Amino acid sequence: MCDTCGCENSHEHPLHSPLTKGEVKTVEINQSLLKANEDAASHNREHFDSNGIFTLNLISSPGSGKTTLLEKTAEALKDEFSLGVLEGDIETDLDAERIRKKGVPAVQLTTGGACHLDSVLIHKGMHELEHQLNGKKMDILFIENVGNLVCPSFFNLGEHVRVVLVSVPEGPDKPIKYPKAFKTSHVFIITKSDLLPYFDFDIEKVKKDALSLNPDLKIFVISATTGDGMGEWFTFLRNKLKSPPPLRGGD
Numbered sequence: 001m002c003d004t005c006g007c008e009n010s011h012e013h014p015l016h017s018p019l020t021k022g023e024v025k026t027v028e029i030n031q032s033l034l035k036a037n038e039d040a041a042s043h044n045r046e047h048f049d050s051n052g053i054f055t056l057n058l059i060s061s062p063g064s065g066k067t068t069l070l071e072k073t074a075e076a077l078k079d080e081f082s083l084g085v086l087e088g089d090i091e092t093d094l095d096a097e098r099i100r101k102k103g104v105p106a107v108q109l110t111t112g113g114a115c116h117l118d119s120v121l122i123h124k125g126m127h128e129l130e131h132q133l134n135g136k137k138m139d140i141l142f143i144e145n146v147g148n149l150v151c152p153s154f155f156n157l158g159e160h161v162r163v164v165l166v167s168v169p170e171g172p173d174k175p176i177k178y179p180k181a182f183k184t185s186h187v188f189i190i191t192k193s194d195l196l197p198y199f200d201f202d203i204e205k206v207k208k209d210a211l212s213l214n215p216d217l218k219i220f221v222i223s224a225t226t227g228d229g230m231g232e233w234f235t236f237l238r239n240k241l242k243s244p245p246p247l248r249g250g251d
């Protein structure tokens with residue numbers, strides 16, 4: 001159960017669901033939390049826009065390859081752009097350390113039990129990250145959310161682009177099992193494509209399922225191990241920095 005939002009009760013209970021006594025009050029609390037988060041997200045977005053910081057929020061299940069993707073992205077782009085990373089985890093700073101070893105400043109955001117990052121925590125992390133940069137302008141901010149395909153999809157952080165990742169070993173059913181994550185994202189990345197020969201994973205069906213939920217999704221199929229598809233991802237980021245269009249935040 002999430003210590004912050006009470007997600008054990010689920011954010012998506014229809015009103016006619018069989019609720020236990022007291023759950024109606026929980027739904028009211030969730031709505032209040034989401035409203036407060038949205039207000040803080042608007043403040044974050046204003047900060048990102050006014051400072052020219054292109055911000056991406058990466059969401060996925062644990063082990064999908066978010067940190068590895070960021071490591072490879074850092075290696076490829078850190079000499080072209082000023083990068084920063086906010087790493088979300090329930091405990092430890094292991095992922096932030098991995099990013100720092102690539103020469104990119106990173107701040108670890110530990111939630112202490114909450115299964116997602118919220119906008120207030122992003123605001124605090126940004127202050128620490130900017131302190132590390134010591135006045136240097138940041139071009140791209142990556143937010144690696146807590147490993148979870150449910151709650152992060154409900155919490156707008158003020159990002160320009162939300163990226164949802166699914167790895168081949170996780171199976172092909174994630175879009176239909178977690179539709180909110182795909183409906184609120186702008187980019188869908190299928191990772192670990194080098195493992196396709198060993199798993200029953202129909203890429204075309206997964207793409208079709210995802211696009212049926214969100215026809216505007218930009219889809220990449222990548223392998224950080226072989227490098228397949230990584231060039232397209234880097235080009236996408238470069239093009240956004242050249243001429244970033246007005247994009248909606250995650251909703």
